[in-house]
Amino acid sequence: MTPDEVRALFTGQDGSYRFARWGRPIAPVVFGVTDETLATLKGACEAVVALAGHRMAETDPELGANLMVFFFRDWSELPLVPNLDRLVPDLGPLVERLAAAGATQYRLFRFDASGAIRAAFVFQRMDAGLAELPAEAVALNQMVQVILLWSETGFAGQSPLARLPDGTLVLRPEIAGVIRAGYDPAMPLAADDPAHALRLAARLECGR
CATH class of the missing domain: 3.30.379 (Chitobiase; domain 2)
Structure with a gap:
C-alpha cells in the first residue's frame, strides 16, 4: 500500500488523522x-x-x-x-x-x-x-474493524476481507500488514499526525 492509501484508512471525513491501538x-x-x-x-x-x-x-x-x-x-x-x-x-x-x-x-x-x-x-x-x-466472515470482519481505530470511511470503498476462488472470505493481506505494523512495539499507541502513516507504510515495504 502507498502512504496515501494507508493514511486514508485513518483519516476521517473532517480530514483529521487519528490512529489508536x-x-x-x-x-x-x-x-x-x-x-x-x-x-x-x-x-x-x-x-x-x-x-x-x-x-x-x-x-x-x-x-x-x-x-x-x-x-x-x-x-x-x-x-x-x-x-x-x-x-x-x-x-x-x-x-x-x-x-x-x-x-x-x-x-x-x-x-x-x-x-x-x-x-x-x-x-x-x-x-x-x-x-x-457464514458466521466466520461476520466475526472476522468485526474483529478486524475493532483491533485498530480505523476511520469511519476507511473501508467505505472496499471491505477489509477478500473472497478466494473457492468462495472463502479472508483478510486482505495488505490490511493484515497494516495491523501488524500498527502493533509494532516501536510504534506509538496513538497518533494524530498524518506522518504516522508514512511510518506504517515503511514497515509494510520492509515486510515487518
Whole structure:
C-alpha cells in the first residue's frame, strides 16, 4: 500500500488523522448468539489478536470485559439490555439515529489517558443479507474493524476481507500488514499526525 492509501484508512471525513491501538489485553464478551457462534467469534478474535501480536485476557481488572459485542435483529432491542444505557451515553437517541439510517453496524470506542483503546462496544444488526453470510466472515470482519481505530470511511470503498476462488472470505493481506505494523512495539499507541502513516507504510515495504 502507498502512504496515501494507508493514511486514508485513518483519516476521517473532517480530514483529521487519528490512529489508536489497544493498550491493554482484550477481554471480550458476546451477546445474542448461540454457543456455536460464540466459539466462532472468540476464535476470530484470537486470530486477529495473534496477528497483531497483542494479548487477550479472561477479564479486565478495571472493567471486567472491555470488548462487548452485541448481535440483534432490530435496533429497538438495544434499549432493553439491562444497564447498557449506563455504558453507552445517549443510547436512546443513538439507536433512533442508527435505525433511521438503516445502519447494520456501529462501533463505539473509549480511550485511556495515552489515547490507546481501553474499551469498545460493537453493535451488529443481522439483516437478511448478513444472515446469509457464514458466521466466520461476520466475526472476522468485526474483529478486524475493532483491533485498530480505523476511520469511519476507511473501508467505505472496499471491505477489509477478500473472497478466494473457492468462495472463502479472508483478510486482505495488505490490511493484515497494516495491523501488524500498527502493533509494532516501536510504534506509538496513538497518533494524530498524518506522518504516522508514512511510518506504517515503511514497515509494510520492509515486510515487518
